[in-house]
Amino acid sequence: MVLKHKDDLRQDALIQSFFETSNALLRMADQTTFQNNNETPLQIYTYPVVPLSPTCGVLHYIEDTIGFGEYITGNINEMVQQGKHSGSKVMFGAHGRYFPEEMNTLECRTLLDSVPKDKPNEKKNMLLYIYRNFTPAMHYFFLEEGNDNTKRFVVSSPQDYYQRLQAYTSSVALNSLLGYTIGLGDRHASNLLLHEKNYKMILIDFGIAFDQSKALFIPETIPFRLTRNVMDGFGVRGTAGKFYHYSSHILAVLKREKELCLSILRTLVYDPLTRWSLRAGEQNNNNHKCLPARGDAERVISKINEKLDSCNEEQTNQAQIHKLCQEAQSVPLLSQLFVGWSPWV
DSSP states (O other): OEEEESOOOHHHHHHHHHHHHHHHHHHHSSHHHHHTTTOOOOOOOOOOEEEEETTEEEEOOOOSEEEHHHHHHOOHHHHHHHHHHHSSOOOOHHHHHHOTTSOOHHHHHHHHHTSOTTOHHHHHHHHHHHHHTSOOOGGGGGTEESOTTSOEEOOOSHHHHHHHHHHHHHHHHHHHHHHHHTTOOOOOGGGEEEETTTOOEEEOOOSSOTTGGGGSSSOOOSSSOOOHHHHHTTOTTGGGTHHHHHHHHHHHHHHHTHHHHHHHHHGGGGOTTOOOOOOTTOOSSSOOOOOOOHHHHHHHHHHHHHHTOSOOOHHHHHHHHHHHHHHHTOHHHHHTSOGGGOTTO
8 A cells, every 4th residue: 555645635536436337337338248259358447545634645556567658768767867877878668678779758858848839830740750760669568578677578379469459458448438538637658557467557646637637737638648659559450459449339338327427426516625627727746726616516527428428329439439539649739748748658
């Protein structure tokens, strides 16, 4: 267990409850469709969160995991320190192991940050340049084990590799669609974990949710994280393969059980202590002191209802998934995000 101080975990606990309800709905809905085809059950990873006060709480420590960003690029602080010590470029993580001749993440960050935000076309072109010099490396996660110094290939069969891809892809679909539904933001590379035993992606840190990220000083305008490295773990078909299949099913279930999902969130409308909104310009670094109004909660509920209010026809769900994927991969939108979000990772 981990004790967190100077952090309000009540919102985290609420979101975990929503995830647990979603898991129960997914178990009941079309369960045989996945079990009969030997597919990975659609269950988002949850863990206990116990708020003790408005400023501290206890949560479960998730073992056998590594940060998504740390796997791809290594520890940023270590990279900075070693770079200062050696006076030359250093490479860490899977990208450094397999593409040592390319730019490292610090160089990417410096380049993108060097372009003024009021020059969106130049920002977009710079991100495209970074893409050409930063090859995705996520697919190596399913092929190797050990620490950075002792990585070795361990996949015993094509079936084993396919099952790992399937587990990862289903977890990203769940994270994306459930996160989109509740307006989960702040999805930078350090707020995602990779499980080294079951190969699933895990969401952590739910301090910015219910579309609060759109009111940050630098707004987060994409629906979920679907960067090139995230998609690199889907296999050769990318989002057109299992990700699309899983996402359409998840969205259909959420729409069908919309009222049950909303009932969990409606309880907070009457809780005066819940932080439903982030005032415009407020950043996310320990700056959550604004007092919410009941109108904020009502607007959040209305927005979630709007996301799930379209008809349940499969064709409509697929069109909505396609639109969300386009927005999540939009180079103009990604290039305008806070540089620490690292859209190249």
